[in-house]
Amino acid sequence: MRTRHFHLLGLGCLIFTACTKPPAVSREDHPLPDGIDTARVEPGRRGGVFIQSVPGEPSTFNPLVSEDATSGGFIGLFLDSLTRYNAVTQEVEPGLATRWDIGADNKTFTFHLRSGVRWSDGNPFSADDVLFTFQAIYDSRYPNRSAFDLSVDGKPFRVEKVDELTVRITTPEIFAPFLEYVGGVGILPKHRLGPAFQDGTLQKAWNVSVAQHQPDTLVGTGAFRLRSYQPAERIVFEANPHYWRADSAGVRLPYVDFLVTKLVKDINASTLAFATGQTDAEGLSPDNVAWIERFAKRYEFLVHNRGPSPNSGFVWFNQNPGQDASGKPFVQPHKLTWFTDRRFRQAISHGIDREGIVKGVLFGRGQPLWGPETPANKKWYNPNVTQYPYNPARARALLAEAGFRLGEDGKLRDAKGNLVEFTLNSNQENQLRVNMATVFKENMRDLGITVNLAFLDFGTFVGKIQDSFDYEAGLLGLTGGGDPAGGMSVFSSQGRLHQWYPNQKTPATPWEARIDELMSLQLRTLDYATRRKYFDEVQKIMSDETPYIYLVTANAYVGLKDRWKNIKIPPLGSLVWNLDELWTVFTP
Amino acid sequence: MTAFILRRLGTLVPMLLAVTLLVFALMSLAPGDFLTPVKAQRDINPALIAELSKSFGLDRPWYEQYLRWLGNILRLDFGYSWTYKVPVAELIAQRAPATILLSVCSLLLAWGLAIPLAVLAAARPGGWIDKLTSSAAYFALAIPEFFLALLAVWFAAQSGWFPIGGLTSLDHDFLPFGAQILDIAWHLILPTLVLGLGGVAGTLRVLRANVLDVLRAEYVTAARAKGLPEKVVLFRHVLRNALNPLLSTVGYAFAGLLSGSLLVENVMNYPGLGRLVYEAFIREDQFVVLGSVMVGCTLLVIGNLISDLALAWSDPRVRYGR
Numbered sequence: 001m002r003t004r005h006f007h008l009l010g011l012g013c014l015i016f017t018a019c020t021k022p023p024a025v026s027r028e029d030h031p032l033p034d035g036i037d038t039a040r041v042e043p044g045r046r047g048g049v050f051i052q053s054v055p056g057e058p059s060t061f062n063p064l065v066s067e068d069a070t071s072g073g074f075i076g077l078f079l080d081s082l083t084r085y086n087a088v089t090q091e092v093e094p095g096l097a098t099r100w101d102i103g104a105d106n107k108t109f110t111f112h113l114r115s116g117v118r119w120s121d122g123n124p125f126s127a128d129d130v131l132f133t134f135q136a137i138y139d140s141r142y143p144n145r146s147a148f149d150l151s152v153d154g155k156p157f158r159v160e161k162v163d164e165l166t167v168r169i170t171t172p173e174i175f176a177p178f179l180e181y182v183g184g185v186g187i188l189p190k191h192r193l194g195p196a197f198q199d200g201t202l203q204k205a206w207n208v209s210v211a212q213h214q215p216d217t218l219v220g221t222g223a224f225r226l227r228s229y230q231p232a233e234r235i236v237f238e239a240n241p242h243y244w245r246a247d248s249a250g251v252r253l254p255y256v257d258f259l260v261t262k263l264v265k266d267i268n269a270s271t272l273a274f275a276t277g278q279t280d281a282e283g284l285s286p287d288n289v290a291w292i293e294r295f296a297k298r299y300e301f302l303v304h305n306r307g308p309s310p311n312s313g314f315v316w317f318n319q320n321p322g323q324d325a326s327g328k329p330f331v332q333p334h335k336l337t338w339f340t341d342r343r344f345r346q347a348i349s350h351g352i353d354r355e356g357i358v359k360g361v362l363f364g365r366g367q368p369l370w371g372p373e374t375p376a377n378k379k380w381y382n383p384n385v386t387q388y389p390y391n392p393a394r395a396r397a398l399l400a401e402a403g404f405r406l407g408e409d410g411k412l413r414d415a416k417g418n419l420v421e422f423t424l425n426s427n428q429e430n431q432l433r434v435n436m437a438t439v440f441k442e443n444m445r446d447l448g449i450t451v452n453l454a455f456l457d458f459g460t461f462v463g464k465i466q467d468s469f470d471y472e473a474g475l476l477g478l479t480g481g482g483d484p485a486g487g488m489s490v491f492s493s494q495g496r497l498h499q500w501y502p503n504q505k506t507p508a509t510p511w512e513a514r515i516d517e518l519m520s521l522q523l524r525t526l527d528y529a530t531r532r533k534y535f536d537e538v539q540k541i542m543s544d545e546t547p548y549i550y551l552v553t554a555n556a557y558v559g560l561k562d563r564w565k566n567i568k569i570p571p572l573g574s575l576v577w578n579l580d581e582l583w584t585v586f587t588p
Numbered sequence: 589m590t591a592f593i594l595r596r597l598g599t600l601v602p603m604l605l606a607v608t609l610l611v612f613a614l615m616s617l618a619p620g621d622f623l624t625p626v627k628a629q630r631d632i633n634p635a636l637i638a639e640l641s642k643s644f645g646l647d648r649p650w651y652e653q654y655l656r657w658l659g660n661i662l663r664l665d666f667g668y669s670w671t672y673k674v675p676v677a678e679l680i681a682q683r684a685p686a687t688i689l690l691s692v693c694s695l696l697l698a699w700g701l702a703i704p705l706a707v708l709a710a711a712r713p714g715g716w717i718d719k720l721t722s723s724a725a726y727f728a729l730a731i732p733e734f735f736l737a738l739l740a741v742w743f744a745a746q747s748g749w750f751p752i753g754g755l756t757s758l759d760h761d762f763l764p765f766g767a768q769i770l771d772i773a774w775h776l777i778l779p780t781l782v783l784g785l786g787g788v789a790g791t792l793r794v795l796r797a798n799v800l801d802v803l804r805a806e807y808v809t810a811a812r813a814k815g816l817p818e819k820v821v822l823f824r825h826v827l828r829n830a831l832n833p834l835l836s837t838v839g840y841a842f843a844g845l846l847s848g849s850l851l852v853e854n855v856m857n858y859p860g861l862g863r864l865v866y867e868a869f870i871r872e873d874q875f876v877v878l879g880s881v882m883v884g885c886t887l888l889v890i891g892n893l894i895s896d897l898a899l900a901w902s903d904p905r906v907r908y909g910r
Contacts, residue, residue: 051758056867057867059671059672059673060672060673062673065673067626067629067632068625143636143639143640143643144636145632145633145636147636148632148633148635148636149633203673204673207672207673207674208672208674208682209672209674209678209679209682212682227761228761230756230859231682231683231859232683232859232860232863232864233754233755233756233859234754234756234758236761260758262754262758264753264857265854265857265863269753269857273752276745276752278752456619457619457620458620458624458625458628459618459619459620459621459624460619460620462620462624462627462628463619463620463624466627489632489633489634496627496634
């Protein structure tokens with residue numbers, strides 16, 4: 001009997017502790033470095049725990065291995081870079097470097113490092129660490145994403161140490177996105193990873209197993225350092241006592257003591273965790289907003305509309321004139337004639353009721369899209385592209401001009417009498433795309449065009465687009481945003497994701513040749529206005545020629561608990577990008 | 589006896605070969621591979637994809653990949669996870685304890701509840717215990733496990749009495765040791781019930797029928813005639829004999845719990861092997877899938893072996909060897 005009482009008592013304690021605050025935390029105090037960065041925010045109070053949830057699992061904590069956004073997000077919490085990206089202004093700001101000079105040749109960048117910065121284990125940070133990082137990235141033993149991003153035509157940057165706190169980086173050619181790309185490179189601690197680099201095991205360093213058993217070996221300069229990692233359960237970060245930012249009152253950031261991330265199975269579980277008040281912040285998809293808002297009062301949160309998301313949805317036709325190994329053309333010749341006719345594509349575009357898609361599929365939470373960038377990309381979005389408002393009459397006129405005839409039976413035929421019919425593929429996992437494809441089919445029926453829908457597994461679909469090319473039309477989305485250089489594989493005619501006709505040896509059309517030219521021109525200047533002019537023209541051509549028939553962009557929503565101060569919600573990217581500045585008056 | 593055990597373990601080899609070959613072939617036939625999601629990202633360089641594909645051996649035909657994997661297995665190298673860059677054995681060892689804990693708890697629940705109830709029900713067929721357990725068992729058998737798991741999650745969310753998924757609380761790291769144990773126990777209650785309830789019902793039905801059978805045996809009448817108390821008759825004479833057929837199914841039950849936990853773990857957000865395997869399948873992380881399939885097969889064989897040995901121990905008529 002006594003034991004049973006004990007159990008009940010224990011359970012009671014547990015439920016009780018789960019609702020009260022964690023034990024008082026005493027944080028290490030170290031003198032601020034002389035190169036401290038003062039955050040221009042309302043000074044807040046230290047303490048509190050920020051709780052978020054993430055679908056899936058980090059695959060690694062090593063930036064040389066990471067290819068997925070989930071791992072990248074966690075790495076960004078404890079590794080800082082030379083520069084910092086302000087998600088709200090979309091500008092590059094000082095990070096581990098306080099300032100940088102650009103040489104007259106526009107190829108030489110001299111970074112002046114912040115003095116007195118220390119790694120989270122207390123060791124001093126210096127130019128040697130920056131050199132080490134680039135050495136590791138370019139080493140052929142460790143193939144990684146950054147090595148390709150930080151090269152021009154396969155040639156790496158030259159990185160030299162000028163003195164303990166000065167680093168000079170030279171690019172082989174003028175490289176426009178230099179600052180933004182260098183800003184993405186987390187600087188690695190030489191004193192920790194040097195030995196692994198030497199003996200060839202660098203890619204095995206900082207893997208999930210190390211993170212679980214020796215979290216304190218993951219040393220960084222970021223706002224947080226890893227405290228514990230329980231696979232499939234949670235990751236706990238704690239404030240880095242050596243962080244290089246403070247507020248105007250001289251209080252070292254971050255304000256929060258702990259950042260707890262629950263690892264959940266999928267996006268639905270993550271959304272549910274927020275809707276039931278378990279987490280502090282969550283990105284929400286438009287179709288979930290209505291029901292989640294009903295819980296806003298009970299769990300004291302607010303759903304913010306971030307405006308258009310950087311995600312575009314589009315339909316395209318396969319314009320690949322090639323043939324497979326057996327000599328069979330990828331696309332039937334008469335269909336290829338339609339698909340390569342600009343008037344046909346424009347007619348299709350005029351025939352799509354985008355407002356209807358926004359209303360019917362996105363519940364009004366989105367807007368029509370006419371070009372490759374969405375308004376979320378404030379810095380590069382061109383609003384003056386050609387638009388194709390819903391106009392079936394105009395669509396019919398364009399089709400007639402291109403030689404198509406509407407028969408007695410209400411079906412459209414081309415000049416040679418072939419019925420206009422094609423199959424549209426999309427991936428079955430995405431319900432919004434499935435719904436959009438259905439609206440598209442209905443719209444096309446009004447023009448006398450028969451569309452067959454075939455929803456495939458994502459892997460199968462990507463195989464068709466990139467390897468076998470045996471399909472007629474597709475509906476997909478791409479996440480845009482960021483620097484135009486990131487769109488190289490889409491816009492360039494040699495690109496892998498130039499989906500209507502990828503990997504071209506020479507541009508198939510004059511307009512694709514022009515886009516190629518503009519895309520390489522914009523890479524070879526550092527002047528924003530000039531680059532903007534080039535990229536505006538790329539967007540204009542894309543809308544004129546409509547190889548991608550853009551559909552709509554959904555709005556992005558975030559839910560955030562009311563208790564957090566200094567919140568600045570950016571149009572794209574992580575909603576808590578300034579986690580080090582957040583503070584709360586209540587403790588959980 | 590030793591020869592018997594060795595012979596049994598020997599059958600494992602062809603079975604593992606066949607199963608892994610099948611899994612490998614099916615995975616290669618399935619569209620897409622581990623690099624498909626990477627290919628769909630717009631800012632990844634094609635040269636990097638080619639390099640990764642080469643380093644994973646994905647540019648080779650599937651039978652060559654399989655033979656190479658087999659060669660490594662002979663050297664006891666189970667490969668490493670492409671996703672996590674961690675040896676497969678280490679990854680499985682990392683997740684296995686949670687699943688084993690859950691499986692053992694459910695098995696204990698199933699047997700601990702089913703055995704006394706079945707004996708009591710069979711002692712008075714048609715009595716109120718029998719009627720109650722029968723209807724409860726039919727009810728439990730009729731509900732699919734995944735639905736029960738969903739119900740449990742809903743119940744936890746509505747009542748707030750139990751945590752919604754996981755094995756530990758957010759503040760687990762900050763709790764004293766005793767409270768940590770209680771915390772885990774508290775998290776285990778619902779998943780154990782969900783996974784164990786079907787087992788309770790199944791075991792109960794089988795055992796009740798067995799007990800009824802044995803009750804009609806002459807030695808039971810003899811025992812009663814001797815004047816033994818009914819409790820002793822039921823639990824010492826009847827149960828021991830009625831248990832034999834059940835012992836031979838324990839191996840299957842064990843393997844079944846593992847596959848059942850795959851489902852329950854994914855619905856209830858439980859951090860065990862089930863989630864790891866499911867994610868590995870979805871991502872086509874080859875070596876993790878093969879490694880876990882091998883663990884599953886081995887457990888099935890060993891489970892069956894254990895039940896055979898237990899049978900020999902409990903029933904003097906069963907002898908192996910020779």
